[in-house]
Amino acid sequence: MPGFLETCRECFGTDDLYKIIGVLKTANDAEVKRGYHRLSLKVHPDRVEEEEKKEATQKFQTVGKIYSILSDKEKRAVYDETGEVDDEDGIQEDRDWVDYWRILFPKITEEDIKHFEMKYKGSEEEQTDLKQVYLTFEGDMDEIMEHIMCSSIDDEPRFRKIIKNLIKKKEVPDFDAFSKENKKKNASRKRRAQAEEKEAEEAKKSLGIGANDSLQALILSKQKGRAAQADDFFANLEAKYAQPKKAKGKKK
Numbered sequence: 001m002p003g004f005l006e007t008c009r010e011c012f013g014t015d016d017l018y019k020i021i022g023v024l025k026t027a028n029d030a031e032v033k034r035g036y037h038r039l040s041l042k043v044h045p046d047r048v049e050e051e052e053k054k055e056a057t058q059k060f061q062t063v064g065k066i067y068s069i070l071s072d073k074e075k076r077a078v079y080d081e082t083g084e085v086d087d088e089d090g091i092q093e094d095r096d097w098v099d100y101w102r103i104l105f106p107k108i109t110e111e112d113i114k115h116f117e118m119k120y121k122g123s124e125e126e127q128t129d130l131k132q133v134y135l136t137f138e139g140d141m142d143e144i145m146e147h148i149m150c151s152s153i154d155d156e157p158r159f160r161k162i163i164k165n166l167i168k169k170k171e172v173p174d175f176d177a178f179s180k181e182n183k184k185k186n187a188s189r190k191r192r193a194q195a196e197e198k199e200a201e202e203a204k205k206s207l208g209i210g211a212n213d214s215l216q217a218l219i220l221s222k223q224k225g226r227a228a229q230a231d232d233f234f235a236n237l238e239a240k241y242a243q244p245k246k247a248k249g250k251k252k
Contacts, residue, residue, distance in 0.1 A: 004065060004085050011059045017066045017079065022147060024136055025080065029071065031132070036067040038147070117150050126150075127162055131172060134163055139178030142189055153193035 005015040012020045018027065021035035041047070043059040069075045069085055079085055120126055130148055137143035144159065145151055151159070166172045167179075 004062075007058075007062055008066070011062050017070060020066060021063065021070075022133075022136055022143075024132065032067070032070045036063060036070075039063050040067075121150050121155075130159055130162055131166060134166070134172055134175075134178070137177075139163075139175030139181075141178065141181060142185070145189065153190060156189075 002010070008015045008017070008020060014020060018025050021032070021039050023031050023035040027035065040060060040063045043056050043063060045053050045056045045060055048056045069079060075085070126148070130144070133144050133147045137147075141156065141160075145153070145156060148155070148159070163172070163178065167174045
């Protein structure tokens with residue numbers, strides 16, 4: 001039976017637990033939780049086709065175990081110091097990871113989403129998130145656009161302006177992936193965004209919903225492209241603001 005870090009490599013191509021969930025090693029508890037939720041939504045078995053469920057289930061369970069390590073101060077300290085995890089402790093192999101996930105992230109309402117989006121875009125909080133994502137992915141704009149909540153391709157010029165200002169003030173390094181991004185990659189990102197917008201429009205027509213309900217169309221259409229980005233939005237919002245239910249009695 002492979003060790004846990006080997007399983008991580010098989011599922012995600014790396015055994016760096018922080019890199020897998022997309023956060024820095026210095027991430028605080030809330031940032032680790034957000035990273036876990038964002039990734040767990042993407043690989044949730046209920047969000048993939050039937051033929052992908054087996055692989056998604058393994059990834060979902062692996063991500064849950066990663067969070068159980070990084071959310072435990074002692075286990076995280078051992079991992080940070082040695083780069084290893086103790087496979088002997090079982091990492092709660094028999095845990096129902098779906099139930100665990102829903103305990104951590106209760107559902108939110110549409111009003112919560114609308115209210116958050118109005119406050120978030122252009123805020124200091126958005127700038128802080130942009131700075132963190134820029135550092136985590138070393139200036140890769142594809143990843144930056146994928147991980148900033150409520151963002152669209154129209155926000156890219158604004159994000160670039162903010163990042164350039166951070167570089168000028170020496171708050172972040174000038175990564176080549178950002179400052180020397182080739183035109184081909186930039187154009188490819190724009191084409192994907194246009195294709196996703198077209199997909200959303202088609203989904204709206206097929207579902208018979210209103211012009212302002214593109215997010216709903218994307219989620220209901222169960223398509224991969226833009227729907228995955230919509231999942232990121234829900235993941236980040238729920239992880240930031242959903243209050244975990246208080247456990248009763250002993251911890252399981």
